[in-house]
Amino acid sequence: MLFWWTGQLGFAIIKNKILYETGGEGSMEHCYESEHYVFHYEAGSKAEQDMRFIAANQETCYRHITSMLGVSKEEKIHYYLYPTPEAVGQECQRRFGEYTPFNGCTASENEILAVYNQNIQCIGIHEDTHILMFTLGFSKSSFLEEGIACAMDALWWGIDNAAWVAYYRKNKMCPSVSELLLLSREAFYAVEDHIAYPLAGAFTSYLLMRFGKGLFRQYYLLETYNATSDTVFGCSLREIETDFFSYINLLTYDESVLSRISELLEQI
Numbered sequence: 209m210l211f212w213w214t215g216q217l218g219f220a221i222i223k224n225k226i227l228y229e230t231g232g233e234g235s236m237e238h239c240y241e242s243e244h245y246v247f248h249y250e251a252g253s254k255a256e257q258d259m260r261f262i263a264a265n266q267e268t269c270y271r272h273i274t275s276m277l278g279v280s281k282e283e284k285i286h287y288y289l290y291p292t293p294e295a296v297g298q299e300c301q302r303r304f305g306e307y308t309p310f311n312g313c314t315a316s317e318n319e320i321l322a323v324y325n326q327n328i329q330c331i332g333i334h335e336d337t338h339i340l341m342f343t344l345g346f347s348k349s350s351f352l353e354e355g356i357a358c359a360m361d362a363l364w365w366g367i368d369n370a371a372w373v374a375y376y377r378k379n380k381m382c383p384s385v386s387e388l389l390l391l392s393r394e395a396f397y398a399v400e401d402h403i404a405y406p407l408a409g410a411f412t413s414y415l416l417m418r419f420g421k422g423l424f425r426q427y428y429l430l431e432t433y434n435a436t437s438d439t440v441f442g443c444s445l446r447e448i449e450t451d452f453f454s455y456i457n458l459l460t461y462d463e464s465v466l467s468r469i470s471e472l473l474e475q476i
């Protein structure tokens with residue numbers, strides 16, 4: 209989640225820092241293979257202890273992504289499971305020349321680095337969605353790239369993406385979808401995660417629900433985006449955005465959900 213592929217081979221991005229890939233495979237000696245994955249782990253680790261659960265969990269993620277988006281991959285996905293964020297940071301330093309501790313990141317077209325210990329289990333559907341979407345090509349929109357992964361997550365901090373958007377709308381904190389979708393990669397990642405990610409996820413879920421995965425995939429791969437002209441959907445992004453927010457306005461969340469969002473934001 210915290211380390212993003214830029215959409216171009218050879219380099220990756222952390223927030224708005226660009227890191228150039230120097231290559232090299234992970235150094236872990238122990239591995240466990242399932243149908244679509246190779247999991248690398250350290251002997252005696254929590255990951256080793258939970259390996260069958262981890263493999264079953266990720267295979268379920270893979271099946272869900274494939275059935276929802278029609279994407280699959282011949283080559284197996286390599287998961288490197290580290291005991292601490294610092295260990296992930298050291299691996300990033302080895303690969304990219306910069307030490308920054310992370311819980312998880314997509315490190316190449318088929319490699320994920322993730323923390324797995326007693327307190328942090330950074331596995332799930334998000335990074336796997338990035339990897340599987342790479343098989344179609346790279347989107348020019350970071351909003352859509354993160355949006356599809358967040359749509360597959362469905363939740364942000366355990367609460368429905370759309371509930372976050374409803375909360376931001378109610379509190380006049382919600383940015384414009386068309387502005388975020390057209391932002392450069394660096395500008396998009398400069399927007400606060402807890403605002404940009406649930407909004408991107410909720411909007412992308414709306415696109416999938418309204419237009420289906422075929423048209424969404426075409427839109428995802430457009431060379432350029434424009435807010436006001438017709439898109440592959442037959443209407444402009446601005447028109448879709450208006451309809452999306454009208455749809456969000458229809459959702460009446462229990463007050464306890466909105467209060468919980470307030471609490472979570474206060475903890476940042």
Ligand SMILES: [Zn+2]
Nearest residue numbers: 209334354357
């Ligand atoms: Zn992501």
